[in-house]
Amino acid sequence: MATTTQLNTQPLSSNTHKWVYLFNEGNAKMRDLLGGKGAGLSEMTNAGLPVPPGFTITTEACRAYLANGKRFPEGMWEQTLDALHKVEAETGKRLGDPQNPLLVSVRSGAKFSMPGMMDTILNLGLNSDTLQGLVKLTGNERFAYDAYRRFIQLFGRIVMGVEAKHFDSLLDKAKEEKGMKLDTDLSAEDLQKLVEQFKAVVQREAGRPFPDDPYEQLRLAIEAVFGSWNSPRAFAYRNAQDIPHDLGTAVNVVMMVFGNMGNDSGTGVAFTRNPASGEREMYGEFVVNAEGEDVVAGIRTPQKISQLQETMPEVYSRFGEIGQRLENHYRDMQDMEFTVERGKLYMLQTRSGKRTAAAAVKMAVEMEGEGLISKEEALQRVEPGHVVQLLLPRYDEGAKEQARNEGRLLAKGLNAAPGAATGRAIFTADKAAELGRNGEAVVLVREETNPEDVHGMIAAKGVLTARGGATSHAAVVARQFGKVCVAGAENGGLHVDDEAGYFTAGGRTVHEGEVISIDGTTGEVFLGPIALIEPKFEEEHDLITLLGWADEVRRLGVWANADYPRDASKAVAFGAEGIGLCRTEHMFFEEERLPLVRRMILSAAEGTRLLEALSAAREELEGVEEGRRAQAEEALQKAQEAADNSQAVQDYRDALAQLGEIQQGDFYGVLKAMEGKPTVIRLLDPPLHEFLPSHDELLVQTTEMRARGETESEEYRRKAQLLEIVSGMREQNPMLGLRGCRLGILYPAINEMQVRAILQASLQLLNEGLESHPEIMIPLVGHVNELKVVRDILEDVAREVVEEAGREVPYKFGTMIEVPRAALTAGQIAEYAEFFSYGTNDLTQTTYGYSRDDAEGKFLLQYVERGVLPENPFQVLDREGVGRLVKIGVDEGRKTRPDLKIGICGEHGGDPSSIQFCHQAGLDYVSCSPYRVPVARLAAAQAALAEVEKDK
Ligand code: PEP
Ligand code: MG
Numbered sequence: 001m002a003t004t005t006q007l008n009t010q011p012l013s014s015n016t017h018k019w020v021y022l023f024n025e026g027n028a029k030m031r032d033l034l035g036g037k038g039a040g041l042s043e044m045t046n047a048g049l050p051v052p053p054g055f056t057i058t059t060e061a062c063r064a065y066l067a068n069g070k071r072f073p074e075g076m077w078e079q080t081l082d083a084l085h086k087v088e089a090e091t092g093k094r095l096g097d098p099q100n101p102l103l104v105s106v107r108s109g110a111k112f113s114m115p116g117m118m119d120t121i122l123n124l125g126l127n128s129d130t131l132q133g134l135v136k137l138t139g140n141e142r143f144a145y146d147a148y149r150r151f152i153q154l155f156g157r158i159v160m161g162v163e164a165k166h167f168d169s170l171l172d173k174a175k176e177e178k179g180m181k182l183d184t185d186l187s188a189e190d191l192q193k194l195v196e197q198f199k200a201v202v203q204r205e206a207g208r209p210f211p212d213d214p215y216e217q218l219r220l221a222i223e224a225v226f227g228s229w230n231s232p233r234a235f236a237y238r239n240a241q242d243i244p245h246d247l248g249t250a251v252n253v254v255m256m257v258f259g260n261m262g263n264d265s266g267t268g269v270a271f272t273r274n275p276a277s278g279e280r281e282m283y284g285e286f287v288v289n290a291e292g293e294d295v296v297a298g299i300r301t302p303q304k305i306s307q308l309q310e311t312m313p314e315v316y317s318r319f320g321e322i323g324q325r326l327e328n329h330y331r332d333m334q335d336m337e338f339t340v341e342r343g344k345l346y347m348l349q350t351r352s353g354k355r356t357a358a359a360a361v362k363m364a365v366e367m368e369g370e371g372l373i374s375k376e377e378a379l380q381r382v383e384p385g386h387v388v389q390l391l392l393p394r395y396d397e398g399a400k401e402q403a404r405n406e407g408r409l410l411a412k413g414l415n416a417a418p419g420a421a422t423g424r425a426i427f428t429a430d431k432a433a434e435l436g437r438n439g440e441a442v443v444l445v446r447e448e449t450n451p452e453d454v455h456g457m458i459a460a461k462g463v464l465t466a467r468g469g470a471t472s473h474a475a476v477v478a479r480q481f482g483k484v485c486v487a488g489a490e491n492g493g494l495h496v497d498d499e500a501g502y503f504t505a506g507g508r509t510v511h512e513g514e515v516i517s518i519d520g521t522t523g524e525v526f527l528g529p530i531a532l533i534e535p536k537f538e539e540e541h542d543l544i545t546l547l548g549w550a551d552e553v554r555r556l557g558v559w560a561n562a563d564y565p566r567d568a569s570k571a572v573a574f575g576a577e578g579i580g581l582c583r584t585e586h587m588f589f590e591e592e593r594l595p596l597v598r599r600m601i602l603s604a605a606e607g608t609r610l611l612e613a614l615s616a617a618r619e620e621l622e623g624v625e626e627g628r629r630a631q632a633e634e635a636l637q638k639a640q641e642a643a644d645n646s647q648a649v650q651d652y653r654d655a656l657a658q659l660g661e662i663q664q665g666d667f668y669g670v671l672k673a674m675e676g677k678p679t680v681i682r683l684l685d686p687p688l689h690e691f692l693p694s695h696d697e698l699l700v701q702t703t704e705m706r707a708r709g710e711t712e713s714e715e716y717r718r719k720a721q722l723l724e725i726v727s728g729m730r731e732q733n734p735m736l737g738l739r740g741c742r743l744g745i746l747y748p749a750i751n752e753m754q755v756r757a758i759l760q761a762s763l764q765l766l767n768e769g770l771e772s773h774p775e776i777m778i779p780l781v782g783h784v785n786e787l788k789v790v791r792d793i794l795e796d797v798a799r800e801v802v803e804e805a806g807r808e809v810p811y812k813f814g815t816m817i818e819v820p821r822a823a824l825t826a827g828q829i830a831e832y833a834e835f836f837s838y839g840t841n842d843l844t845q846t847t848y849g850y851s852r853d854d855a856e857g858k859f860l861l862q863y864v865e866r867g868v869l870p871e872n873p874f875q876v877l878d879r880e881g882v883g884r885l886v887k888i889g890v891d892e893g894r895k896t897r898p899d900l901k902i903g904i905c906g907e908h909g910g911d912p913s914s915i916q917f918c919h920q921a922g923l924d925y926v927s928c929s930p931y932r933v934p935v936a937r938l939a940a941a942q943a944a945l946a947e948v949e950k951d952k
Contacts, residue, residue, distance in 0.1 A: 016075025019061040020083045023054055033058045035250035037109030040350075047329055049322055049347050053090045054104070054254035055083035059111065062226045062248035070223070077219070084218075084253070091255055096214040100137070101130035103147075103256040106221040108228060110249040114237055118228040118249055119158045121221045123151040123256060127212040138261050143291075145191035152198040152210060155217065159224040160206040170197050218253070225251045257346045259339040260291050264312070267291060267339045270305045270319070272327040275335070275355045276397045278362030282306070282320055284336075315345050326350050331372050332381070333363055356397075356521065357389035365542040375549045379941050382546060384912035385418065387935045389521050390543060391535050392419040399531040400524070403517075408527045410505035410516070413464070413489025415523035416475035421462025421484035422517040422529045425510055427498040429456025436460055443516055445503055447496045449474040451861070457483060462518050464525060466490040466503070476861050476872070484520035494525065537574060537934070547575060547934055550941035556918060557925030558936045559678075561905055563587065565669035568679075571930035575937055578678040579670070580837060580927020581777075581905035584754060585686050587666045593659070594691065600655035601688045602725055604747045607652030611749065614639040652749065660753040667761035667774070676771025680837060680905070680927075681758055682816070683751050684743060685779040687734035695730055698723040735842075735851055740780020741815075744790045755794045759801040763809050775812040777837060782821040784828040791832050816905070818842035823889035830896035837927070838886055840906030840914075844873050847882045874907065877914035887921050894922075903927055912939035919943035 026034045026042030034042060038056035045051045057080060064073035088094045093102035103125040108118035126134070126148045134144040156162040174190055186194070202210045211217050228234060229249045238245055259267030270284025285302035288311065308316040319338065322345075326334045335353030339346050355363065364378040373381070403409060423441035426432040429452065432444040436459025444460040446453060448467040457463050457477055462484030465474045469488055478485030490496075494505040501512040508527065510516060517526040537543075559580035560571030564587075568579060588597045617639040621632040643649045671679055689695075702723055705716045731737035744751040755776060762772040776794065781787045791813050802809050813832075817823050818839030826836070845852050850860065852874055863869045877883055886904075893900045903925040908914035910928030915936055918926050920943070928936050 016079070017073070018079070019058055019064075019073060019076040020079035021056050021058065022083055022086060023051060023056070026056060031111050032247075033060060033250070035059055035109035035111055035252075036113055037107065038250045038252050041252065041254070043329075044326075044347060044350065047325065049325070050345050052255040052257050052346050052348070053087045054252060055080075055087065056109070057222060057251040057253070059248040059250045062229060062250065063246070065223075065226045066230065066248065070227070072222075080218075080222070080253070081215075087253075087255060093255070095125050095218070096127075096130060098129040098133045101125055101133045103130070103134070104218070105252075105254050105256055106218070106225060107252045107254065108225045108249045109252050110229070110243075111247050112241070112243050114234060114241075114243070118231070118234055119225050121151075121154050121158060121224070123147045124155070124217050124221055125214045125256075126151050127214065130214070138258065140260060142188035142191065143258075143260055145188050145195060146186075149191050149194045149198055152195060152202065155221070156198065156202045156206070156210065158228075159220045160202055160208075160210075162202055162205040166201045166205055167198060170194060170201065222251050222253075225249065257339045257341045257348075258291065259287070259341065260289050261342050263289050264343045265289055265339075265341050266312075267337075268302070268305060268308075269335070269337055270323065271333060271335050271353045272323040273333045273359070273363055275333065275353050275359055278355070278359035278366070280366065282323060312340065312343070315340055315343065318345055322347060328372070331367070331377070333359075357386035358394075358397075360386045361390060361540075361542045361546055365545050376553065376945055378546060379550055379553060379938065380945060382938060384935045384939045384942070387543065387938055388932075389418045390540060391537060391931065391934065393532050393534050394521065395420045395517065395519055396531040396533050400519070400526070403526050403528070403530055407506070410508060410510070410525045410527055411489045411492035411494040413486040413492050413494065413523045413525065414470060414475070415519075415521055416470055416472070416487040417463075417478040417483060417485035418521040419462070419482075419484040420517065420519055420521075420530075420532055421460075422515065422532070423461045424513050425464075425503070425516045426456075426460070427496075427501045427512055429453040432456035433459040443518055445496055445516075446474070446498050448472065449477065451857075454857075457481065462486070462520060464489060464494075464516070464518050466494050466496040473861060473865055476864050478520075479875075484518055486518045486520055486523050486525055489523070489525060492523070492525075543934065547937045550937045551575070554937065554940035554944050556915065556923065556940040556943065557903070558933055558940055559680075559903065559905075559925050559927035560930045560933055561909070561927050562670070562930055564666075565673040567930055568670050568673035571933055572673065572675065572677070574930055574933035576677075576930065576933045578680070578925065578927075579674055580680050580903050580909065580925060582670055582679065582681045583685070584663070584666075584682060585684055585690075587663065588659075588684075588691060593662060596655050596658055596662075597691050599651050600659060600750070601691055602722070603648040603651035603655065604688075604750070605728075606646065606648035608747050608749065610639070610643045610646050610649050611652070614643045656749055656753045660757050663754060663757035664761045664764075667758050668764055671761055671765055671772045671774060672770065674773075676773060678773045678775055680775045680777050680814070680835075680903075681754075682777040682779055683741075683754050685740050687731065687737055687739040688743070689726070689729055689731070689734060692726050692729070693722065695723070695726045698726060733851075735845065741778050741786045741790050742780065744778065744793075745786065748790075748793050751790065751794060752797050755797045756801060759798055759809055759811060762811070763801065763805050763807075766807070766809065773810055775814055775835060777814050777816060777835075778833075779816045779839070780818055780842065781815045781829060782819045784825060784832065787815050787829055787832045814901075816842075817886075817889050818906075819846045820885055823885035825892075826889040827892035827896045830893040830900050833893075833900070834897075835901040835903070836889065836893055838889070838902070838904040838906060838923075840877060840882060840886075840904055840908045841874065843885065843906065844878065844882050847878075847885060848873060876911055877908040877917055879917055883917055883921070886917075886923075890922050901925075910936055912942070915939040916943040916946065919947070 023042045023045035026039060027046055028039050028043035031039045034056045041051055061073055061076050088102055091102060093100045095102045103123050105122045106124055107120045131144055131148050135141050138144060153167045157164050174186060174194055199210045259265045266286055266288040267290060268284055268286035270282055273280050274283040282305055284305040286305050286308050287302045332352045334350045336350045337348040339348060360382045364381040367373045368375055368378040421443055423443045425445045426442045427445055432442050433455045435442050442460045443462045443464055444456050445464045448465050450473055454477055458481055463474050463478050465487045466489055468474055472487050475485055475487045494503060496503040503510050515529055517530045557577050559578040560576035561581040562568040562571050562579050563583050617636040621636050624632040698719055702719050710716050758774050758776060762774050765772040778787060778790050798811060812834040814835030815833045816839040817836050822829055860872055864872055890902055902923050904918055904923055905927040909926040910932030915926050926936055
């Protein structure tokens with residue numbers, strides 16, 4: 001080993017560039033140069049924390065190495081050795097010293113985290129001599145040989161290019177021969193034999209011996225880590241994450257510490273606060289005389305961190321103090337890994353810890369109270385998804401803990417759709433659908449789901465699958481329908497045989513019909529029921545505080561879509577500042593009203609024709625010249641008689657009058673619940689056939705009656721007549737047919753009735769001394785003339801009501817922007833609208849040319865699953881297409897009418913990403929379902945804060 005010895009003794013040249021930083025020479029700001037991990041380790045070291053000593057070779061050195069034909073830049077190796085010697089001096093151990101060997105890890109660490117993409121080597125420094133030192137120091141031969149065989153395996157694969165399978169097959173063979181399953185079952189002797197076999201494999205496959213010289217090991221390992229920056233998987237990862245390819249990785253060389261050096265050693269993981277409840281207490285686990293891996297392999301049962309207080313009181317208090325310091329330093333709850341080696345505590349890592357929704361909210365609010373973070377930071381600490389989760393039923397944390405202690409935790413899969421679902425495990429969609437319809441709580445368990453399972457998924461409380469990821473069919477559909485989902489649980493040891501009707505997990509077999517509980521927020525699967533918490537918004541005090549701060553920060557208003565007084569009241573309780581969409585058709589669908597609505601629709605065409613003829617005759621008479629007066633009078637009389645004698649006109653008028661009264665009551669209730677807040681009421685929108693009996697059913701019924709010879713019966717006549725009208729109203733594409741303002745133009749009396757009812761309800765409230773601010777919305781406008789015609793008619797009605805009342809009755813007229821043409825001609829449309837509301841459900845349908853009902857059932861979910869579309873555009877607003885139209889509409893509309901009020905009332909109004917877009921596009925408010933109002937308040941605040949950040 002002449003070359004390395006020579007390198008070892010080379011003097012450090014004094015005037016070279018600095019390539020290597022000891023941990024006490026760096027800090028958190030040096031991520032570019034030291035990478036994320038190196039900067040973090042430096043920061044901890046400088047904060048005075050006990051970090052294992054080590055150093056970082058810079059990203060700059062990596063770049064120079066790669067640019068330099070894979071040669072270390074001048075001075076780098078010497079500086080590496082110099083740093084190493086300083087580490088040796090600090091630890092009293094030496095690389096390659098058989099008595100007291102220093103072992104190191106060599107880890108990659110780029111500026112941006114690239115988990116698992118580059119290489120790490122552990123236990124470097126081992127050879128047959130230092131191994132003996134390790135045996136002596138640990139008193140554990142098995143551990144030492146295991147460390148050595150792992151080192152050869154890792155180094156052989158990563159540095160020397162030996163394929164993993166060669167090592168794996170030897171390891172499997174060793175276990176097989178002894179009839180064992182786990183690596184940990186192998187004895188020191190077995191491992192010693194493996195070490196020899198592994199070395200032979202390296203010689204055979206790499207054509208050179210496994211290096212014994214620790215300095216050569218180190219040099220080769222550094223080269224390998226540098227080289228791994230350009231490995232195909234790292235390259236692909238950077239492409240996917242938009243990370244530049246020219247950054248390079250730093251290399252961290254860190255002293256290895258071992259937790260299995262006796263009863264005064266151990267290893268653990270702890271959080272500075274309880275990550276489940278958010279409580280301010282040290283929370284975690286510790287294992288005496290063990291390595292982290294032993295805990296993962298489940299061969300050692302960890303104890304609670306608090307027990308450390310008795311077994312290692314000094315370590316415990318030091319650790320508590322460090323935790324507090326780290327939390328203060330990073331100003332967030334920390335998730336820390338640590339090892340105790342012979343009574344000495346080492347911090348291996350610290351990072352902001354993952355947390356449940358409840359904990360996120362509690363911690364954010366409490367940390368603000370403690371002066372640790374500002375209100376703005378508190379708002380950014382909570383994800384909108386946390387708010388959703390907090391308002392969903394969830395499992396009681398204590399009950400879950402107990403279930404875990406009872407061994408009822410079966411598996412852990414992917415947390416694909418949040419919430420808690422307890423029910424009988426059912427293995428086929430048909431059976432789940434049948435039981436679900438009968439009110440039974442079921443969880444559909446499948447190997448994976450496909451479109452044929454959707455009816456079962458809808459009927460189930462939740463879905464559990466063995467295979468599939470976050471965008472698998474099960475996950476996408478579950479989120480779509482608000483079902484709980486744990487997906488891909490086979491990685492957590494769950495195997496489903498859905499044909500045989502059972503699954504196995506956690507050493508148990510669960511048969512069809514047994515009760516299971518799945519937690520879609522954590523991915524856990526439990527046997528048996530677990531106590532649920534049904535959240536009450538008014539009791540979520542921390543959330544209420546946080547949302548109060550959100551209201552101070554956000555610019556966007558948050559309104560709600562609500563059709564009934566009870567929904568309106570709920571929305572106000574959740575913090576809604578108005579109603580952005582009251583869909584009046586929902587009132588029509590109520591069972592006792594339907595006959596009246598049908599009467600109105602069935603008589604609408606004929607009734608309108610005769611009534612329009614009557615008013616045309618009146619107009620004619622008004623402007624007629626004297627000579628033709630008698631003729632005009634006669635025509636009017638005829639028109640009057642035709643109308644008076646028409647059953648259709650009578651039905652139409654009666655139905656409208658009765659519905660008008662009912663609607664006045666409806667609007668009174670909603671407006672009263674809104675306590676004077678702006679309330680956008682949309683005039684009738686859907687195609688009328690939705691209120692009528694089905695054409696196909698009527699056809700079957702009349703055909704059957706004819707076959708039975710019942711054509712003379714009264715019922716047959718009635719049905720045949722109905723069929724004729726329904727046939728006449730049939731459309732090929734009703735969603736693009738006679739609906740929205742088109743109805744208002746053809747059958748104006750319906751809109752007139754609604755506007756009268758709205759204003760009279762409002763008047764009633766004003767007369768009671770209450771406030772009322774209705775805003776009347778005309779749907780589906782595509783051409784300015786549509787709006788003009790409808791508005792002119794309705795303004796007359798409004799004026800009439802105001803005149804009759806003899807007092808001010810405030811109201812506004814506005815329109816929905818929900819077809820592309822409306823967005824593109826928004827400048828013209830704004831002349832006749834005091835407000836716009838983007839109906840992004842229809843705008844998405846018409847922009848993409850997808851019929852939502854068909855698309856979601858037939859192909860859209862597959863599109864998302866296969867990555868054809870990044871998301872379902874009916875859930876997350878498509879910024880490039882639909883969003884572009886929204887922006888055009890905002891710009892054009894405000895050019896015409898600078899004070900134009902603009903909102904959104906499609907379902908996107910409750911989606912955080914879409915809300916951010918609405919903020920950026922300059923909308924005034926978002927409107928969403930009452931339950932999404934709290935989420936929208938937070939998301940709107942975060943959008944405002946993100947903008948401030950950007951402008952900094
Ligand atoms: C819309 O199109 O976005 C909208 C709110 O109207 P609807 O969903 O009732 O068609
Ligand atoms: Mg619409």
